[in-house]
Amino acid sequence: MVNSNLSDELAPKQFCYVAEDQSAVAEKLGATIAKAAIKKFGDKPVKAVVVGGYSGETVTQVRNDGVIAGYKSVAGAPKITYLPTRYGEWLPDKALTPVRDIATANPDLDIVFNLSDVMLPGVKQGLTDAGILDKTLIGSYDGQMSVVKEMIDDPDGPVQADASNEPYKQGQTAVDMAVDAVKGKSQDAVCPGGHLWVDTFLATPADASKYYDASRSY
DSSP states (O other): OBSSOOOTTTGGGOSOEEEOOHHHHHHHHHHHHHHHHHHHHTTOOEEEEEEESSTTOHHHHHHHHHHHHHHHTSTTOOOEEEOOOEEOTTOHHHHHHHHHHHHHHOTTOOEEEESOGGGHHHHHHHHHHTTOGGGOEEEEEEOOHHHHHHHHHOTTSSEEEEEEOOHHHHHHHHHHHHHHHHTTOOHHHHSGGGEEEOOOOEEOTTTHHHHOOTTOOO
């Protein structure tokens, strides 16, 4: 299985679940944005919102909890108040309206944790419509090369961190695990514990050029 969790009923039957360690990746994103917030806002209390996919969905919850834990882990980070989570169904057009609404109602919004780069155009448009994009700090998740390039071209822009999930690595690793399973290899030998986390990166304006690859989408 790759990237998406199986049901509790089917999970025990899987040979190997391949994904990024979403909790760890999200925590790193939250911590990175906390450090950026120290530079941008100093000790001024900040207001933030998390934009996820669907209410009650596992991926949204894991990433949401991760960014919150990561931010909290950074000593000296500005005191943060979270507005109710908004949901964009992992689509830019679906993210636009809820982000615009909450940004309009909260013109003092400082930080947006966007849990998928796919939604980022809608998130940015919503903030633009509310007139606060230029003052907002955005941390995003997925590692799309277009977002990495944005940080290269506009290092002082709103997007200050993008955490990757490396779908190419996930796909290749999942194929390798499927081949191993067909060959009868032991799960304990190739996929201990029934899951395998791929290595990922987290890009910031300071090192985005290190990770940018124009030949890839992610």
